[in-house]
Amino acid sequence: GQSLEQPSEVTAVEGAIVQINCTYQTSGFYGLSWYQQHDGGAPTFLSYNGLDGLEETGRFSSFLSRSDSYGYLLLQELQMKDSASYFCAVRDLGYKLSFGAGTTVTVRA
């Protein structure tokens, strides 16, 4: 089976940098994804790491270390609109995407 661990909550001020860590245990590994979900909204895809290293998309970056079964999502220049839940997710041998419990990010003025 799969298990993913990520912090439940993070609070930061506007303009700050936040790093959300995700550690995983899985029987097969085919990549780590990150999704954002605003309250009352749908999860939306942010990034994917299939290989080790850093992927950058605007203010958001995602990192993966397969040897450590670890990844993180880095949110830079935080804005109020970044207040949301962030989920890491791993894909196993099949089509299944298993999600972590989510990290609620609260951005304060």
Added chain:
Amino acid sequence: DTAVSQTPKYLVTQMGNDKSIKCEQNLGHDTMYWYKQDSKKFLKIMFSYNNKELIINETVPNRFSPKSPDKAHLNLHINSLELGDSAVYFCASSQDGGSGEPQHFGDGTRLSIL
């Protein structure tokens, strides 16, 4: 145009009833999914279809039955609704279910059982 649309958005019903949720995607994707998100925001896969073929069938009570009439539609029928079924149900789609393929989610159906 909405990429993944599901109806209804809200569903309030009594225990023991049978209800259906419909989902349609206009992205031309081959794979569709149903997820359940509980009150603690835990998002769990229930079913997945690839080109109308069931490929993921998680440990879900057999009161839940998905149906895919074509690859653009995936409906979810729930029999004998129970209090524990109260949750948000999300439909999603992806191009082919591959590793890096992003999943596109609908806006969710908020199911409340009285």
